[in-house]
Amino acid sequence: MEKIKALILMLLLLSAEISHAQSYGAPPFVQKGLMTMSTGLTAGVMTFNQVQDIYFNASFAYCVEHQIGIRTDLCVFLPDYNFEGQLQKNSSILVGPEFHFPFGRFDLSFLFEPGVAFPYLKDGVTNQKVQAEPVYVLTLGASYYILQNFHVFASAGYLHGNYFLENVDPFRLDEIRITAGLGINIFVNHQEAFERKGVKF
Amino acid sequence: MGLQARIMATSHINTEWYFEYFHGGYTSQAVRTDGHIGGLVLLYPQHRLQRVAPFLAIGPNADYVKLRERVNKENFVSRWSLAAQSGIGMHINLTRRSDMTIATMYMLHFGQELVLPLEDASVITIPSSGSGLDGHFVVNVSFNYKIADLWKRLKL
Numbered sequence: 001m002e003k004i005k006a007l008i009l010m011l012l013l014l015s016a017e018i019s020h021a022q023s024y025g026a027p028p029f030v031q032k033g034l035m036t037m038s039t040g041l042t043a044g045v046m047t048f049n050q051v052q053d054i055y056f057n058a059s060f061a062y063c064v065e066h067q068i069g070i071r072t073d074l075c076v077f078l079p080d081y082n083f084e085g086q087l088q089k090n091s092s093i094l095v096g097p098e099f100h101f102p103f104g105r106f107d108l109s110f111l112f113e114p115g116v117a118f119p120y121l122k123d124g125v126t127n128q129k130v131q132a133e134p135v136y137v138l139t140l141g142a143s144y145y146i147l148q149n150f151h152v153f154a155s156a157g158y159l160h161g162n163y164f165l166e167n168v169d170p171f172r173l174d175e176i177r178i179t180a181g182l183g184i185n186i187f188v189n190h191q192e193a194f195e196r197k198g199v200k201f
Numbered sequence: 202m203g204l205q206a207r208i209m210a211t212s213h214i215n216t217e218w219y220f221e222y223f224h225g226g227y228t229s230q231a232v233r234t235d236g237h238i239g240g241l242v243l244l245y246p247q248h249r250l251q252r253v254a255p256f257l258a259i260g261p262n263a264d265y266v267k268l269r270e271r272v273n274k275e276n277f278v279s280r281w282s283l284a285a286q287s288g289i290g291m292h293i294n295l296t297r298r299s300d301m302t303i304a305t306m307y308m309l310h311f312g313q314e315l316v317l318p319l320e321d322a323s324v325i326t327i328p329s330s331g332s333g334l335d336g337h338f339v340v341n342v343s344f345n346y347k348i349a350d351l352w353k354r355l356k357l
Binding site for chain 2: 064065066068070096097112114115116132133134136162164166167168170
């Protein structure tokens, strides 16, 4: 009985959500002032090495304009110490602009994020410290906003970078990264920046 | 990759303050790392800023260069020196307060030459000719957002 009640409740919530989403004339959910925080898991497939990686992803984004935002991503590498040939460390932090193409509660986005990766491969390296290597990522993402403060997202991107370890050829960090997760969002800073009195950040 | 901030002086003059980090292969036997920290003056010829705003840029910077052997991290030479760069670019104003900027500049390093001796008794030098000034092009693509009106609202 409890399961049926829960099921009915979920169906009611879902129907309300779908009917809300189908109001095509309504303005898109993604607007200036939208701040999002998301977490997810990233699967990485290296294109120049036969290696797959897993990352924990945390991101923060803020829409400074109607279709333009700033976003930062933290990718924490989850190593498999029994996997021969895989990097021991490869976490990265990225910051860049995000361009939104919203319709209704959906949002497609294009993201260009330069950043720094901190790779380390044990083989053949005398210095056991991680190195800071510049990298950049091009990402296409899709998000769906649920109720007023939640969203789910999925994205696919390509990361380019080189890790110059003690070898003639660098270890190529190039990787296809597929991420999925969920997050929370709120609207902040409703007043136009140039209409505020004095300097406010 | 890097970060920059701009402080606009007048509608014709802007200033840019930046930090850049480069890391890449230099010949088949060495890896070069560059760090630049400096400033630029941007001069806008247009009377009024428009969707596409071309500019001339010139400015000094302090730079750090490190050259290391590819197969041996411990074998490296480095230096701090002064440099200057100049070039042209354009802002593509996406909205009233945000823009994408593309610029191409040429940077000259005024420091002493760097000589990296290798195990096979050969050397790698910066500049590659072994003497004179070290110079290179810098192509920059950036995204910028005007976060505050510091003294008055400029007519953009």
